[in-house]
């Protein structure tokens with residue numbers, strides 16, 4: 481989670497986890513410094529963008545030296561709240577939801593699906609990868625009890641809006657929406673849509689219309 485007081489552009493904020501993951505790998509490999517060209521090559525973001533991004537958080541690379549890995553890492557740890565485990569709820573334990581439960585987010589960062597919800601009696605009351613599946617009737621009570629503010633939505637599109645309304649009642653602040661539904665939420669709630677069909681279409685569009693190594697993908701705003 482990004483701390484409120486520091487205002488950095490949204491496109492930069494979205495790239496932070498990407499930088500963070502790569503820097504953690506460098507740190508584990510015992511590297512002390514990294515150049516923007518090396519970073520650029522690894523995360524596939526052009527080096528001018530990297531330099532601009534890093535300037536927002538006061539990391540000014542020195543010519544011929546690059547960036548100090550430890551400094552950047554501790555900055556990212558603080559900024560992304562990586563010291564705290566970010567607990568997330570999963571709504572809809574179907575094909576996609578089950579895949580997310582089986583995927584161990586902890587490998588890359590401290591985000592963890594802590595609780596799941598469904599309405600299917602076959603799924604409610606079961607545990608998948610240690611995560612208990614509760615009935616939707618309990619959602620408001622459970623989310624408040626566990627102090628969970630982020631939800632991943634993997635339910636059929638037609639029920640996405642009513643479930644979103646329930647999530648808002650439960651004081652959710654962020655939703656990662658995998659359904660194709662476009663959701664109405666108050667301005668206090670942030671939604672990130674991940675629509676694989678749209679991403680694929682846009683990739684194909686870029687392949688058809690641009691040549692060479694055009695920068696950017698879904699990470700850029």
Ligand SMILES: NC(=O)c1ccc[n+]([C@@H]2O[C@H](COP(=O)([O-])OP(=O)(O)OC[C@H]3O[C@@H](n4cnc5c(N)ncnc54)[C@H](O)[C@@H]3O)[C@@H](O)[C@H]2O)c1
Nearest residue numbers: 572573574575576577598599600634635636637639658659
């Ligand atoms: N499967 C994929 O590869 C994929 C890819 C991209 C997007 N999506 C989207 O993700 C969503 C889920 O896809 P899926 O393939 O996992 O579907 P699915 O049918 O396998 O799973 C949906 C789950 O939601 C549960 N559900 C239904 N109504 C509910 C309600 N009111 N409250 C709580 N849970 C409820 C169902 O019981 C089921 O477990 C869909 O909107 C789909 O379009 C899926």
